Amino acid sequence: MxxxxxxxxxxxxxxxxxxxxxxxxxxxxxxxxxxxxxxxxxxxxxxxxxxxxxxxxxxxxxxxxxxxxxxxxxxxxxxxxxxxxxxxxxxxxxxxxxxxxxxxxxxxxxxxxxxxxxxxxxxxxxxxxxxxxxxxxxxxxxxxxxxxxxxxxxxxxxxxxxxxLCYCDTSAASFRRWLQDRYLTLDALNTAWGTAFWSQRYSAWEQILPPRTPHATPNPTQVLDFRRFSSDxxxxxxxxxxxxxxxxxxxxxxxxxxxxxxxxxxxxxxxxxxxxxxxxxxxxxxxxxxxxxxxxxxxxxxxxxxxxxxxxxxxxxxxxxxxxxxxxxxxxxxxxxxxxxxxxxxxxxxxxxxxxxxxxxxxxxxxxxxxxxxxxxxxxxxxxxxxxxxxxxxxxAGSTVTARAAVIFSWEAWWACDSDSHPSADLRYLDQVHALYGALWDAGITADFLPPDGDFTGYDLVLVPALYLVTDDDAGRLTDYVRGGGTAVVSFFSGIVDENERVRPGGYPGAFRDLLGISVEEFHPLTAGQQLQLSNGTTAALWSEALRTTGAEAVLTITEGHLAGTAAVTRNSFGNGHAWYLGTSLGKETLLEVLSDAARSAGIPASGTRGVETVERVSGDAHYLFVINHTTHDYKHRVTGTELVLGTEVADVVVVPAGTVRVVRTHSTGSTHSTGSTVSTGKEAS
Incomplete structure (x- = not known):
């Protein structure tokens, strides 16, 4: 080991x-x-x-x-x-x-x-x-x-x-051995794969193959298990x-x-x-x-x-x-x-x-x-x-990064979310991860990544992008986190199926209905280029839902079409914490605003400048503030300490010229960049 x-x-x-x-x-x-x-x-x-x-x-x-x-x-x-x-x-x-x-x-x-x-x-x-x-x-x-x-x-x-991913006969034999170790019996495999559908029930292990190209769409759980096997x-x-x-x-x-x-x-x-x-x-x-x-x-x-x-x-x-x-x-x-x-x-x-x-x-x-x-x-x-x-x-060297926000990331959810026969071929897992993470980046909030079975203790905010596949235990872990005082933001197409790609009945988003205080009867994916008008005057795209609140409050609603009056973004008090839900793909500015509000309500300041990275590494009482300016404008940040790239002392403000990096060491017990920052010319990357 x-x-x-x-x-x-x-x-x-x-x-x-x-x-x-x-x-x-x-x-x-x-x-x-x-x-x-x-x-x-x-x-x-x-x-x-x-x-x-x-x-x-x-x-x-x-x-x-x-x-x-x-x-x-x-x-x-x-x-x-x-x-x-x-x-x-x-x-x-x-x-x-x-x-x-x-x-x-x-x-x-x-x-x-x-x-x-x-x-x-x-x-x-x-x-x-x-x-x-x-x-x-x-x-x-x-x-x-x-x-x-x-x-x-x-x-x-x-x-x-x-x-x-190899689909040869040797791989097929290894796949069957892996399945026998996982399920022990054919009955268990048939149940997990839902082989009652399309007359796929197996009566001998030798009948099972990798999900080679079929005439129609393949069995989703077979595909998922083959990806698990291939990684293993x-x-x-x-x-x-x-x-x-x-x-x-x-x-x-x-x-x-x-x-x-x-x-x-x-x-x-x-x-x-x-x-x-x-x-x-x-x-x-x-x-x-x-x-x-x-x-x-x-x-x-x-x-x-x-x-x-x-x-x-x-x-x-x-x-x-x-x-x-x-x-x-x-x-x-x-x-x-x-x-x-x-x-x-x-x-x-x-x-x-x-x-x-x-x-x-x-x-x-x-x-x-x-x-x-x-x-x-x-x-x-x-x-x-x-x-x-x-x-x-x-x-x-040896210093570490600390973060108060976390993003749940799942390779298994990625595999399952991007498989065939879903409500919209335009919905891709990684796009949703990028969208939520990108809003944190723009807000100047550093985030850790955790697996669905990770430890959420110590995080004030947890983002859950498109966690389509999630086990009951992992869903319960997030629920307990919010009940104990945490804040979670869950995006659409989350909690829908269990680890065997089996839909949770009773209304979407399945595993997270009670946590979010909502219930969704039906998905309404949008066509390419279609826009959805929202109550704050902005538009959304890609996705909408026939959503009703069962305890949550509406933060944003849809204002046109057959879903007019339906909540698009909700917030639910749950135990000692709060759970937000994003029922559509918000525009970049609106998503930044919603996640910034969620972060501030969780006690995390959101005051970033788009195009500028501010990240802190810590070793003992030494804090190292990295300020990376990707913009075409000079940038000023409030901090006092020793700038290591140039070897100069900084009193109150470090100037980071366009396209450059500065690293400031301070000795303190708190964040070196909690006092905010200013930009000398312009606020966004060009």
Whole structure:
């Protein structure tokens, strides 16, 4: 099992912050290695991930291992005082393995084989792949388990990025075993899956398949269970590699999560306890309306997985990536702002993919710390600036983020909410999470993320976006929280089904009817572009409901159409607390106003400035206030202390120029930014 305390402080010299990168020395000759290591030292790099994709070089055939070049780069890094985050090399099988054993290749939902030529061309259930991979892991662990350069073990890479769901016959057999362990009897499975519908009742385990493409829509619970199984199957694979490493080393073991807007295949709440260090990969997604807010969301969610302890950003980009429809380069100053947003929200390490930009392969146009243009470039100058800044912020290492608000996040609810045959194909789980979190971000309220079965103690405000699937126990936990004096805000399409995708009868929102003091008879989703007039003069979209109050008061009502007079936003006194309900998709300004009112009623000040992040990390009586100005206007914030980026003293007000970051250390027992702030010119990002 993982170690009991976070070992991040062991990864950087003298307990400072980690500044690192992926390095792929197999792509370069040894003369280039020497130049690279010299430049790494110049930039301040102190941790380098190697052997992420080294399998084909280390093991050119089934019987042979060649470690000479990996030995050389390990020794070179160590001689220069740079630690190693050592990969097991198993992220992609070499061509000799898939040629000899084509049965390890993954199969898609419609039965197509995914061939070699990319990466992760392996089925998570394949015993042949696992045996071959663990042979490599054993060899790497034996050779480098005591090497002085190694500070961290890196299992595989971005597990499940491309191959999380495999529908082959081997996966089918593993799925059946998983179902037998979960349900014990076929009768229990048939009940859970509701197989009385469409004559789907199973009379033998062998009849059960993964939810391969059917003629009609698939059984929703079968799909949900297959996603649960697939997450568990990859986690079992991680455990197998981690156990092999721990047999030969006492160093921490991790793998890089993908807490991001477009990856949803692993239930990381179940994965997180298995990690010695929580590590995440994150890249701004320019397909989203607000990539900056999504950076903060991902960082806060990663901190939740780390149980509010420091974590590592294992990969991010100095500029453009290579895999989006339009790969947008970062503007001047954006690299520093993006990086320090992660640092502000709990990261104790900032690492990049990758060190030197590749000259060939599908990622050759992905940005790097050392770009194709070399050291006479904007990227290199900003990389060295970031390294110098992290040196000045080293005392922040080990401090933690505290929050009075929390957001409930559920991978299982995400899977279920986005499945087929729902009232509106336009309703997507993550959109609702982004909307509620974004309103908190605009209000200047820092939030933790919790699983549905998390501990809500100590939070004044809990947001519940689109928790479509929730167990009775977890719904009861939220109810008890409000009864005890908490404030909750629940959005539409929450509490509808139990863990088996079974609708709770008696009226929506099912598990939360009594808590919210409402009952909904029928959903009325809106058509694309349709607007709903509200009593405050604004409009809503996407969703409406035939809602009646059974104790709650109406905060906003619908003013037109057949639902005129129906409550759209409600507030209910319940026990010693209050529960708000959002029955429609409010406009951005209205949602900000409603959540700010809910926060203030819970005792949390809401006085943020849109486009400016203010986040606090605390260590003992030292408070570190990060002010990140994403706007085109200078910004002023009331605080007194020592500004660490410039090394200057601040008396009463710190000025944060447009597009820059300031970090102020104070010594106090209260928040350093509870007294409010002012903006010198303008209030919103342009």
């Amino acid at each position: 993982p170690t009991s305390t976070s070992p991040i402080t062991q990864l950087a010299p003298n307990g400072g912050l980690v500044f690192g990168c992926d390095y792929n020395p197999e792509q370069w000759d040894e003369a280039t290695w020497t130049e690279d290591v010299r430049l790494m030292r110049e930039a301040g790099v102190n941790l380098v991930a190697v052997n992420i994709f080294g399998w084909a070089e280390l093991q050119p055939d089934a019987e042979t291992f060649h470690f000479d070049r990996l030995d050389a780069i390990m020794d070179l890094l160590h001689e220069n005082g740079i630690g190693v985050n050592l990969g097991t090399g198993t992220a992609s099988p070499p061509p000799w393995l898939t040629t000899a054993h084509p049965g390890i290749l993954p199969v898609t939902v419609d039965g197509a084989t995914r061939w070699p030529g990319g990466r992760q061309a392996w089925c998570p259930s394949s015993p042949v792949f696992r045996s071959s991979a663990l042979t490599l892991v054993e060899a790497v662990a034996r050779r480098y388990g005591a090497h002085p350069a190694v500070r961290l073990w890196h299992v595989s890479n971005e597990l499940g990025c491309h191959n999380a 199957e990859l986690l079992a694979y991680y455990r197998a590699e981690a156990d092999t490493l721990r047999a030969h080393s006492t160093l921490p073991v991790t793998t890089n999560f993908m807490v991001t807007a477009h990856i949803r295949t692993q239930n990381y709440w179940q994965w997180a306890p298995e990690m010695d260090v929580i590590a995440n990969d994150h890249y701004p997604d320019h397909r989203l309306e607000d990539p900056v807010q999504e950076i903060a969301l991902a960082a806060d969610l990663t901190r939740g997985l780390a149980r509010n302890r420091p974590w590592i950003l294992m990969e991010h980009a100095t500029s453009a990536v290579n895999w989006q429809p339009r790969n947008i380069a970062k503007a001047p100053g954006e690299l520093l702002r993006n990086s320090l947003s992660h640092l502000a929200r709990g990261a104790d390490g900032l690492c990049f993919f990758q060190w030197r930009a590749s000259l060939q392969g599908s990622e050759k146009f992905h940005s790097a710390m050392l770009p194709h243009a070399g050291t006479d470039s904007k990227i290199w100058r900003e990389v060295t600036e970031l390294g110098e800044t992290l040196g000045r912020l080293r005392e922040v």
